[in-house]
Amino acid sequence: MGLFNVSMALIGALDTDVLENEKLARHTSYRIGGPASLLVTCHSYHALRRAIETVNAEGVPWVVMGRGSNILVSDDGYRGVVIMLGREFGxxxxxxxxxxxxxxxxxxxxxxxxxxxxxxxxxxxxxxxxxxxxxxxxxxxxxxxxxxxxxxxxxxxxxxxxxxxxxxxxxxxxxxxxxxxxxxxxxxxxxxxxxxxxxxxxxxxxxxxxxxxxxxTQPMAAASCGSVFRNPPDGSAGKLIEDCGLKGFCVGGAEVSPVHANFIVNKGAATASDVLNVIRTVRGKVQETYGVELQTEVKFLGF
Structure with missing residues (x-):
């Protein structure tokens, strides 16, 4: 009953917009991601505080998301509340x-x-x-x-x-x-x-x-989350990946960018699973070749 109670409490609340089962692909730069149970936009501090207090009281998981430029959302979406900041915060x-x-x-x-x-x-x-x-x-x-x-x-x-x-x-x-x-x-x-x-x-x-x-040097016109991996100390994640011969490597619609190897781009129909499989392959190959364990910079939601 938690999500239902949250929905009932926030729909129609002052300075609050609520969307049910909203596809997060519409709100991420990757253009990937299933639905959030609720997408709540809070246009004032009081609306934000009310929303957080409500979801916490109901024991419902929640996360704050901005423009979704550094996030990969699961194909199954997020069973919880995604909170976005609105007018007063702009x-x-x-x-x-x-x-x-x-x-x-x-x-x-x-x-x-x-x-x-x-x-x-x-x-x-x-x-x-x-x-x-x-x-x-x-x-x-x-x-x-x-x-x-x-x-x-x-x-x-x-x-x-x-x-x-x-x-x-x-x-x-x-x-x-x-x-x-x-x-x-x-x-x-x-x-x-x-x-x-x-x-x-x-x-x-x-x-x-x-x-x-x-x-x-970057595939700015392509749908991506920016750099996928953190640069290792005194090194370049992109160069390590490129030196492994992985530029252009694809799984489904996800591709290691031919422009910059630390970008995994959505060629148009990529799923989150495609991107994850590319990430796993890249990490494994770099580990095997150079003994370097790349750490992801992208954040994951719903996995």
Whole structure:
């Protein structure tokens, strides 16, 4: 009765949209994934708190999802509640100093990058072309090998279920390669970014350079989850996979990208099982050839 009670409690609730048995393939960059029992979009903090309290009281599993750019959803979907952040979490406020932005977690990262450019603010050029939301970027400290979002974060506000609002200054968070130390059970609501005034021409030049490199070296037009594996220390997962001769390797509709071997792309009709089989083959071959056990960067839901 848990899911039924959650549905009855949240359908029609203020600032809350509820979809039943919504296919998650419509909400992930992979275009893969079966239905979620409930997809709940919360447009305000109070709606989010109410939704979390309701699912917890009913003992129903739940997960927060942004733009679905770093996730592989099972073909069977997710028997639980997928929560997405809506309107209130997509706002940007600029401070009186003109270079400090407070940005909602649901804001698309590219929108933040373009907003910074429009205001003549530098510091986010490296993020041009990176998909997903600011909240997801914070959680995985998104960026390149040399620059990352954590370096411009001044503070982060989260919601801790059962407690409420929490605030972390930059130095209270350990920023690492594709990770940060924010507690796993907390939901990022917003972050304050400290940027630097610069000429739009200089910002544009840097953005063009990053975007050109991404277009040249990554399959940006294909449906994917971005990099599948973390780079091993002092190494490149993509190079290891390429050196194993696996570029272009396919299972069903899933293919190791001929452009970048650390991308597994959906050629149009791939299933989650296809992608998993490619991942297993790649990990096994790299382990057998180089003795390196690749760790996945993509997150899995419903398996």
């Amino acid at each position: 706002r940007t406020v600029i401070a009186e100093d003109g270079c400090t932005l407070t940005v909602g977690a649901a804001t698309v990262l590219m929108r933040v990058v373009n907003d910074a450019y429009a205001r003549g603010l530098s510091g986010l050029e490296f993020a041009v072309g990176i998909p997903g939301t600011l909240g997801g970027a914070i959680n995985m400290d998104a960026g390149t090998r040399d620059e990352w979002i954590g370096s411009v974060v001044k503070s982060v506000v989260t919601y801790r279920p059962g407690t409420g609002i929490c605030r972390y200054d930059h130095d209270q968070i350990a920023w690492g390669y594709r990770s940060c130390s924010l507690p796993a059970g907390e939901i990022v609501l917003e972050a304050t970014l400290g940027l630097t005034p610069a000429s739009k021409q200089d910002i544009s030049t840097k953005m063009d350079r990053y975007l050109s490199r991404r277009r040249r």
